[in-house]
Amino acid sequence: MKILLVGAGLSGAVIGRELAEAGHDCRIIDARPHIAGNCHTERDPDTGVMMHVYGPHIFHTDDQGVWDYVNRFATFLPFQNRVKTTAQDRVYSLPINLLTINQFFGTTLRPDEARALIESKADTTITDPQSFEDQALRFVGPELYEAFFKGYTEKQWGCSPTQLPASILKRLPVRFNYDDNYFFHRFQGMPRDGYTAMVAAILDHPRITVDLDTPFTPQMGAAADHVFWSGPLDGYFDYRLGRLGYRTLDFERFTTQGDYQGCAVMNYGDRQVPFTRITEHKHFSPWETHEGTVCYREYARAAEPGETPYYPIRLVQEKALLEQYVDLARGTPGVTFVGRLGTYRYLDMDVTIREALETVAVFNRNSDPMPAFTVTV
Numbered sequence: 001m002k003i004l005l006v007g008a009g010l011s012g013a014v015i016g017r018e019l020a021e022a023g024h025d026c027r028i029i030d031a032r033p034h035i036a037g038n039c040h041t042e043r044d045p046d047t048g049v050m051m052h053v054y055g056p057h058i059f060h061t062d063d064q065g066v067w068d069y070v071n072r073f074a075t076f077l078p079f080q081n082r083v084k085t086t087a088q089d090r091v092y093s094l095p096i097n098l099l100t101i102n103q104f105f106g107t108t109l110r111p112d113e114a115r116a117l118i119e120s121k122a123d124t125t126i127t128d129p130q131s132f133e134d135q136a137l138r139f140v141g142p143e144l145y146e147a148f149f150k151g152y153t154e155k156q157w158g159c160s161p162t163q164l165p166a167s168i169l170k171r172l173p174v175r176f177n178y179d180d181n182y183f184f185h186r187f188q189g190m191p192r193d194g195y196t197a198m199v200a201a202i203l204d205h206p207r208i209t210v211d212l213d214t215p216f217t218p219q220m221g222a223a224a225d226h227v228f229w230s231g232p233l234d235g236y237f238d239y240r241l242g243r244l245g246y247r248t249l250d251f252e253r254f255t256t257q258g259d260y261q262g263c264a265v266m267n268y269g270d271r272q273v274p275f276t277r278i279t280e281h282k283h284f285s286p287w288e289t290h291e292g293t294v295c296y297r298e299y300a301r302a303a304e305p306g307e308t309p310y311y312p313i314r315l316v317q318e319k320a321l322l323e324q325y326v327d328l329a330r331g332t333p334g335v336t337f338v339g340r341l342g343t344y345r346y347l348d349m350d351v352t353i354r355e356a357l358e359t360v361a362v363f364n365r366n367s368d369p370m371p372a373f374t375v376t377v
């Protein structure tokens, strides 16, 4: 079959590769001038540093199949994310762990003692937490909430934590040991030559053609037997019911010599500091040596039409609009909506790849008609 894939990010690349291997001819288009979507990496021409152009990306997964898959296309080197935060004029270790607690309260507590301290701080009068704020206060009490959650969340989401659902904070966000590895997953790493080289290897198949700087047109869709759409769900329908809300990010780039901050990611918890974090890209490739260094100050705000969508805002209002678009999509034969934009969900890279592989499995089972979604949206 002739397949059109809209978007040359991980979703489009993995689906295209699997379909090409099954004998289908795949045309992959992307409106941007590069492949790899939001995972795109490129070398900074001045310093040689490998840049995570759309923000820091760390690969982490418990999915052995996905780990094997990415290792077919890239050499992964060990990398663990160890984030720090500057709050109330001090630097702390994140996620909140025993070191953070001892630094913050000026104590030398052992795990059980720290647990007892946090339990004594937690607001047990909140029995049915409704908001993010309720949930955080119930878990950690006011001091840690103010220092590590409140300001950061306000900046990230542009609203008070009292307006965000409690479900965002599902588990107690505190570790009672000195483990400061940001992720719990078994497999963690960084592709040695960047994500774009990995996606280029995935796309390297004789049955795949890639056209960049090429926004989708309905004529392209009409020429294909089936379309996999990894662009924005509402974008496919020309936003005719309104726009699904996204947060976007502004990156303020600056360069200097040597080591600017000593770590890849430094968060800023205080509300009066306008940015959420500073990323120093050279620390994502600790096996490389560069004299210069490139950093991004990261600011979050609501995405305007035409701006890069980063994080879907799935509050009540957006969910109602989403349902209407999902109904429209279900009534549109010949198109399957995939990936983080096509299904309007935050997806880590490993989940994106797993879902892409499962989408192809549905297609290969000769699902007729192929559904609009292969996941619950």
Ligand SMILES: Cc1cc2nc3c(=O)[nH]c(=O)nc-3n(C[C@H](O)[C@H](O)[C@H](O)COP(=O)(O)OP(=O)(O)OC[C@H]3O[C@@H](n4cnc5c(N)ncnc54)[C@H](O)[C@@H]3O)c2cc1C
Pocket: 006, 007, 008, 009, 010, 011, 012, 029, 030, 031, 032, 036, 037, 038, 039, 054, 055, 056, 057, 058, 059, 060, 214, 215, 216, 230, 231, 232, 235, 310, 311, 338, 339, 340, 341, 347, 348, 349, 350, 352
């Ligand atoms: C700031 C940030 C940090 C992240 N950090 C991590 C991390 O540390 N670890 C992790 O596992 N995941 C991380 N992620 C998630 C990761 O970026 C996604 O899993 C991944 O990008 C999803 O790939 P995708 O192909 O579904 O979407 P995308 O990468 O967004 O690709 C979609 C592509 O479709 C193209 N497109 C859209 N509309 C059209 C159109 N009309 N015509 C043609 N092309 C179109 C776009 O240009 C884009 O290239 C992060 C995400 C963000 C936003």
